[in-house]
Amino acid sequence: MSAWVFRGARVCGGPPTDLAFADGRVVAEAPVGAQVYDADGLIALPGLVDLHTHLREPGREDAETVETGTRAAALGGFTAVHAMANTDPVADTAGVVEQVWRLGQVAGHCDVHPVGAVTVGLGGQQLAELGAMADSAARVRVFSDDGHCVDDAVLMRRALEYVRAFDGVIAQHAQEPRLTEDAQMNEGVISAQLGLVGWPAAAEEAVIARDCLLAGHVGSRLHICHVSTVGSVDILRWAKARGIRVTAEVTPHHLLLTDELATSYDPVFKVNPPLRTAADVTALRDALADGTIDAVATDHAPHALEDKETEWAAAAFGMVGLETALSVVVAAMVDTGRLDWAGVADRMSLRPARIGRLSGQGRPLEPGAPAHVVLVDPAARRVVDPAAMASRSRNTPYAGRQLPAAVVATFLSGRPTVLDGKLT
Numbered sequence: 521m522s523a524w525v526f527r528g529a530r531v532c533g534g535p536p537t538d539l540a541f542a543d544g545r546v547v548a549e550a551p552v553g554a555q556v557y558d559a560d561g562l563i564a565l566p567g568l569v570d571l572h573t574h575l576r577e578p579g580r581e582d583a584e585t586v587e588t589g590t591r592a593a594a595l596g597g598f599t600a601v602h603a604m605a606n607t608d609p610v611a612d613t614a615g616v617v618e619q620v621w622r623l624g625q626v627a628g629h630c631d632v633h634p635v636g637a638v639t640v641g642l643g644g645q646q647l648a649e650l651g652a653m654a655d656s657a658a659r660v661r662v663f664s665d666d667g668h669c670v671d672d673a674v675l676m677r678r679a680l681e682y683v684r685a686f687d688g689v690i691a692q693h694a695q696e697p698r699l700t701e702d703a704q705m706n707e708g709v710i711s712a713q714l715g716l717v718g719w720p721a722a723a724e725e726a727v728i729a730r731d732c733l734l735a736g737h738v739g740s741r742l743h744i745c746h747v748s749t750v751g752s753v754d755i756l757r758w759a760k761a762r763g764i765r766v767t768a769e770v771t772p773h774h775l776l777l778t779d780e781l782a783t784s785y786d787p788v789f790k791v792n793p794p795l796r797t798a799a800d801v802t803a804l805r806d807a808l809a810d811g812t813i814d815a816v817a818t819d820h821a822p823h824a825l826e827d828k829e830t831e832w833a834a835a836a837f838g839m840v841g842l843e844t845a846l847s848v849v850v851a852a853m854v855d856t857g858r859l860d861w862a863g864v865a866d867r868m869s870l871r872p873a874r875i876g877r878l879s880g881q882g883r884p885l886e887p888g889a890p891a892h893v894v895l896v897d898p899a900a901r902r903v904v905d906p907a908a909m910a911s912r913s914r915n916t917p918y919a920g921r922q923l924p925a926a927v928v929a930t931f932l933s934g935r936p937t938v939l940d941g942k943l944t
């Protein structure tokens with residue numbers, strides 16, 4: 521039997537208490553012989569759940585593997601991640617999603633839930649085997665061509681209709697392809713100054729508006745990946761008010777960083793969707809606070825050195841984010857008074873688990889709940905050191921930056937994956 525008690529932990533920021541668990545579940549009272557962990561001053565949250573992680577395996581094991589990516593996840597306080605489908609081969613069959621799911625089980629650092637591709641080979645031409653992936657051992661419920669937009673309206677409608685049978689959701693990477701051909705960064709004052717091809721907000725917003733209308737028409741669940749503009753927030757607010765079943769996520773970097781960073785020409789700030797303006801950042805923070813945006817998702821996108829440390833125009837899009845996500849959310853949302861710790865638990869654990877239909881994750885830390893727990897030191901300050909990260913890639917936009925709060929321990933089903941800030 522494995523039993524622990526976190527002495528003096530503040531559950532979701534509440535008053536200090538003893539949080540106990542035994543045999544993988546939260547219990548009302550610590551059993552005799554439980555290991556005691558001094559959690560004085562620490563916050564306990566349900567284990568974090570990421571809706572949007574790129575683990576790169578199979579195909580780009582030089583950038584990340586399920587093993588290294590889930591180590592990074594555990595260090596970031598995550599007990600479940602959704603692994604995006606844009607691998608090589610693409611996760612568009614029961615065979616590939618089961619392979620990724622099994623790799624996650626073998627690694628054992630957190631639950632790995634594969635996302636299934638919407639279309640064969642992410643090609644946008646033909647629906648993938650959605651039902652077979654849903655019925656597989658991986659029990660896929662989230663489907664996405666992330667990295668690509670499902671821009672054919674008829675195909676998008678068919679996908680939405682199809683996943684209703686097993687309560688699945690289509691997660692759209694909203695990017696109108698023609699409006700973003702050769703785009704390098706947000707279209708605005710800075711792109712004009714730098715002479716880089718801009719990426720208009722309308723290219724994101726047009727797709728979100730269309731898909732909300734489609735989801736409303738067929739009565740299906742739609743999820744919008746990495747929302748990045750004021751206009752997208754307005755459309756989501758409108759759609760939700762009309763009862764359309766749409767949910768949305770925002771990345772930590774879109775809550776903190778702006779397109780002014782592109783003036784450095786450092787490709788570490790090149791990401792899809794691009795960093796936007798300060799006005800967008802404020803709107804995204806407000807929307808996450810009021811629930812218009814449901815969840816934070818990392819869009820952890822590791823890249824090998826040769827793909828990222830090159831000139832801006834040639835560099836790959838994306839940033840790593842698992843190991844800094846919680847700290848960035850604290851900086852953007854808690855330290856600015858927009859969310860309390862219960863709000864952080866809701867946006868980073870409860871709601872993403874509900875969107876992904878993960879019944880065993882994102883549960884309040886009450887007796888009987890699975891013992892997926894993260895302990896956070898809210899008073900800690902740390903300077904981000906890319907060389908110290910568990911991810912195989914180093915493309916963090918926060919190198920050298922001081923961030924608040926630190927993950928002290930992560931427990932998966934009552935077993936420590938991280939203890940005293942280190943992998944067990």
Ligand SMILES: [Zn+2]
Nearest residue numbers: 666667693745
């Ligand atoms: Zn994407």
